[in-house]
Amino acid sequence: MHFLAERTDQENMAGPLKVDYAFDTEDLESSAKIVKFAILKKHQEQDAAQEHELASFEETMLPHMDAAHNLAKWLLRNEEDAQDVVQEAYLRAFKSFGGFHGSNGRAWLLTIVRNTSYTLLKKNKAVDLTTTFDEEIHVSGHDSVSPATTLEHSENAELIREAMDELPADFREILALRHQEGLSYKEIADITQIPPGTVMSRLARARAKLREYLAARIGKE
Amino acid sequence: MNCDEATNLMDGYLDGELDPVTSQTIEQHLRSCRNCEQAYETHRVLVRSIGIAAPYYKAPAELRQRIQSSLREEIAERPMRNVAPDAQPLFPRQQPKPRAVLFGTPWNWLSLSGLSLAAAIIFAAIIFSNLAPQLRRPGADQLLATQLIASHVRSLMANHLTDVASSDQHTVKPWLDAKLDFAPAVADLASEGFPLIGGRLDYLDNRPVAALVYQRRKHFINLFVWPAGSDVAKAAKTITRQGYQLLHWADSDFNYWAVSDVNVNDLQLFKQQFETRTPRH
Numbered sequence: 001m002h003f004l005a006e007r008t009d010q011e012n013m014a015g016p017l018k019v020d021y022a023f024d025t026e027d028l029e030s031s032a033k034i035v036k037f038a039i040l041k042k043h044q045e046q047d048a049a050q051e052h053e054l055a056s057f058e059e060t061m062l063p064h065m066d067a068a069h070n071l072a073k074w075l076l077r078n079e080e081d082a083q084d085v086v087q088e089a090y091l092r093a094f095k096s097f098g099g100f101h102g103s104n105g106r107a108w109l110l111t112i113v114r115n116t117s118y119t120l121l122k123k124n125k126a127v128d129l130t131t132t133f134d135e136e137i138h139v140s141g142h143d144s145v146s147p148a149t150t151l152e153h154s155e156n157a158e159l160i161r162e163a164m165d166e167l168p169a170d171f172r173e174i175l176a177l178r179h180q181e182g183l184s185y186k187e188i189a190d191i192t193q194i195p196p197g198t199v200m201s202r203l204a205r206a207r208a209k210l211r212e213y214l215a216a217r218i219g220k221e
Numbered sequence: 222m223n224c225d226e227a228t229n230l231m232d233g234y235l236d237g238e239l240d241p242v243t244s245q246t247i248e249q250h251l252r253s254c255r256n257c258e259q260a261y262e263t264h265r266v267l268v269r270s271i272g273i274a275a276p277y278y279k280a281p282a283e284l285r286q287r288i289q290s291s292l293r294e295e296i297a298e299r300p301m302r303n304v305a306p307d308a309q310p311l312f313p314r315q316q317p318k319p320r321a322v323l324f325g326t327p328w329n330w331l332s333l334s335g336l337s338l339a340a341a342i343i344f345a346a347i348i349f350s351n352l353a354p355q356l357r358r359p360g361a362d363q364l365l366a367t368q369l370i371a372s373h374v375r376s377l378m379a380n381h382l383t384d385v386a387s388s389d390q391h392t393v394k395p396w397l398d399a400k401l402d403f404a405p406a407v408a409d410l411a412s413e414g415f416p417l418i419g420g421r422l423d424y425l426d427n428r429p430v431a432a433l434v435y436q437r438r439k440h441f442i443n444l445f446v447w448p449a450g451s452d453v454a455k456a457a458k459t460i461t462r463q464g465y466q467l468l469h470w471a472d473s474d475f476n477y478w479a480v481s482d483v484n485v486n487d488l489q490l491f492k493q494q495f496e497t498r499t500p501r502h
Contacts, residue, residue, distance in 0.1 A: 031340045034340065034343055035339065035340070035343055038343040048361065048364075050296045050299070051296075051361075051364055052364060054292060054293070054296060055364055055367055055368060057292070058289070058292070058371070059367065059371060062285065062288075062289075065280040065284065065285060065288070066277075066279045066280050068280070069278055069279065069280035069281075069284065070277055070278045070279070070280075073278035074278070082278070083281075083284050083287070086280065086284060086288070087284070087287055087288050087291055090288045090291070090292065091291055091292065091295055094292055094295060095295070150263075150267065151263060151266050151267060151270075155270045155273060155274045156274065157274045157275070157276055159274075160270070160271065160274040160275050161275060161276050164271075164275055175271060175275070176275075178236070179268075179271045179272040179275060180272065180275060180277050182272075184238070185233075185236070185238045200230075200232050200233040200236075200238065203232050203236070204229075204231070204232040207232065207264070207267070207268055207271070210267075210271065211267055214267075
């Protein structure tokens with residue numbers, strides 16, 4: 001730049017200019033202080049704005065922590081992974097909270113929890129991501145146990161949990177979303193990113209499979 | 222409608238997700254077909270039992286702490302402070318040179334005019350921000366009030382009113398002392414009509430705080446305590462929000478926030494009794 005090039009001429013220029021601009025360095029220092037003070041003020045304002053954003057995020061999202069944890073736990077079947085995923089999901093949610101304008105904070109958070117869980121499942125190369133591979137494999141004991149016997153055991157929490165844990169991930173999640181969160185087909189479709197028309201058939205298959213597994217377990221006992 | 226069609230739609234029917242017309246058609250079919258009716262009944266009971274019997278994995282208490290502190294770390298690491306670097310180059314560190322030389326070059330002249338421009342803008346900013354300090358201060362208190370109410374409500378909602386449930390101040394105090402880096406005063410005010418229920422750890426205003434839980438008839442009072450930022454005692458002030466009363470005061474050691482749905486007079490009385498029973502140092 002032009003003025004930089006002229007720096008070498010300092011001595012020549014010094015003479016005339018010093019007369020015209022009689023500044024005191026103290027002026028400079030106090031200006032510096034003022035600037036620093038202003039920067040500090042600016043920081044405080046930013047901090048206050050961030051605090052405010054955080055408070056409103058926590059108010060909206062922390063009430064859904066149980067739902068988030070429940071879904072993650074069903075998907076990952078491991079407490080440590082579930083907690084990591086929920087924490088990660090909250091961080092992601094906070095980063096994109098500016099873009100959240102909806103009213104359904106729970107569905108929004110659960111979508112992020114689900115995506116984060118699948119990322120981890122894929123990373124761990126879990127083989128049960130989809131149902132297609134084993135639709136026909138696990139069919140044992142179903143016919144040997146009557147529906148009435150199955151029903152007798154159906155309120156056995158441990159049995160239900162074991163049978164549900166055996167299901168593929170997309171069945172586990174749809175059962176948790178419907179039966180534990182009480183979500184509508186529309187909400188489930190949004191969270192699991194499937195067409196609304198598919199929700200009913202997937203739920204039906206998940207329930208049928210669960211019943212089958214239950215019968216198999218009861219048959220073994 | 223035949224049996225296959227009815228079976229295919231059974232789950233939607235069960236979940237109440239079908240349109241009214243289809244729903245009615247299925248209902249008619251079930252009434253006329255004993256097999257389908259029985260199958261539906263079995264399915265309905267099984268499906269209901271999933272909701273009842275499947276374990277609901279609630280989040281453990283420490284997960285909340287983890288999430289809240291990771292969110293605060295996230296804020297702290299945000300590279301939002303880009304105002305400073307712009308201002309900095311305006312101040313090349315002044316060497317102790319003779320004044321005449323310092324201002325005697327076009328280079329300095331330019332930086333100086335930039336400087337005065339910056340100073341003018343900043344003066345304007347300061348004047349503005351000083352004109353509106355009343356707007357900002359309450360903001361911080363309002364924010365804290367929101368946190369306090371949320372914490373109070375949460376403590377009543379979940380089964381988490383107290384970490385240490387005891388009406389004995391000599392049980393509650395040592396418990397809190399061991400968990401915190403300060404030692405709040407604890408007094409049982411049962412004889413004054415505010416029995417001590419217990420104590421709890423909480424996280425407010427970016428720090429762990431003590432929450433003392435008292436009862437007033439059927440109501441609970443959360444008294445949040447943490448070390449005061451300055452040793453100036455503050456007069457009591459009340460805030461009313463969302464039907465909750467907040468009473469704030471500070472002595473030379475601690476900040477106090479009492480939160481409850483009891484009326485203001487009860488809360489004032491509570492403060493009075495609490496102060497009487499916890500002698501100042």
